[in-house]
Amino acid sequence: MPWQEKPLQKSYACNGGLVSFLRQKRGWTQREFAKQSGYSERLVSKAEASQPISASTVADLADTLSTGDDPVHPEDLVSDPVAMAKAYIAAEYEYPGSNVDRIRHFLDENMVMRMNGDPQVIPFAGEHHGIDGLQRAYAIFFSIIEVPPNHDWRPWYKFASQGNEVIVWGQNWMGPIGHPLTKPMQLVHRFVFRRGKLVIKEVLFDAAEGAEYLRQAGMLDEAGKILSASGS
Structure with a gap:
């Protein structure tokens, strides 16, 4: 090749x-x-x-x-999928709001990011296409979710690779703004790389648990739908 x-x-x-x-x-x-x-x-x-x-x-x-x-x-x-997956997670925690800019150099222009859940309940859920789509998804994400202050994410994540794929088992402490989590959420990330670029990123989590955290934070209406992308 x-x-x-x-x-x-x-x-x-x-x-x-x-x-x-x-x-x-x-x-x-x-x-x-x-x-x-x-x-x-x-x-x-x-x-x-x-x-x-x-x-x-x-x-x-x-x-x-x-x-x-x-x-x-x-x-x-000549690429290192695990190192790129670690850089992706690190950018989420260490540079919220500008995380996509930090990893843009290894993002494929036509990448796809998938997060499970109902977008009417969890507004950043669904399938997002391209770098611009990823950026929009994270803009919504960080409008309602925040990183705990002085949080070290590294002990909470484990990485395993097989070829160009990386699976990450994580315990997430990011929660609704002003409503810190009392226990971590279990997440599974799947990264797929091609030609040294990220082409697929998938996140699996308990969508019902995520919705409950939003409900407790007052971000869902009586029908269980998100009030707004900003949580107001």
Whole structure:
């Protein structure tokens, strides 16, 4: 697979864990991968040790690992999905209101973000398309939800990756403005990356629990519908 844009560097350090994962997914040993790619076993070992290799070699390895149903791009092999997922969560907690700007560099222009729940009850729920759609969703989110002061989110989240996907188990302490949570909400995040960009972001949580927090904060009417995007 070729690079989407001309590489800016002559060499790149591969994501060794990802290269190894994809090789094993194909059922190859390092020796078999080397034979398939036309490179030495030493070169394969170097790539899986996250040592720099030439940009053209990265492209050749990506091409070797690709299948019709599961394409692999050079940008995939030099990206770090877990690091990007951590940066995404960190931006939510540390830069509320400007979080999208902080992660814009790894967002695909046509990305999709999905949050479960009824948008008439939880106004930031639903499917949001593109970076502008993501920005609008977070504008609504942070108009009614706030981060607790001096909160360290890191002990409350666990990250696991499989190829270009990252699953995050989180305990969220963000709650309605002026009404801090008494216990965390359980969340599951799913990130899907392609060519080093985020293409799908999904959030799963107990929508009934979320609605109850909004009701307690006086943000829902008697029919259980959101009063306004600002909670007033």
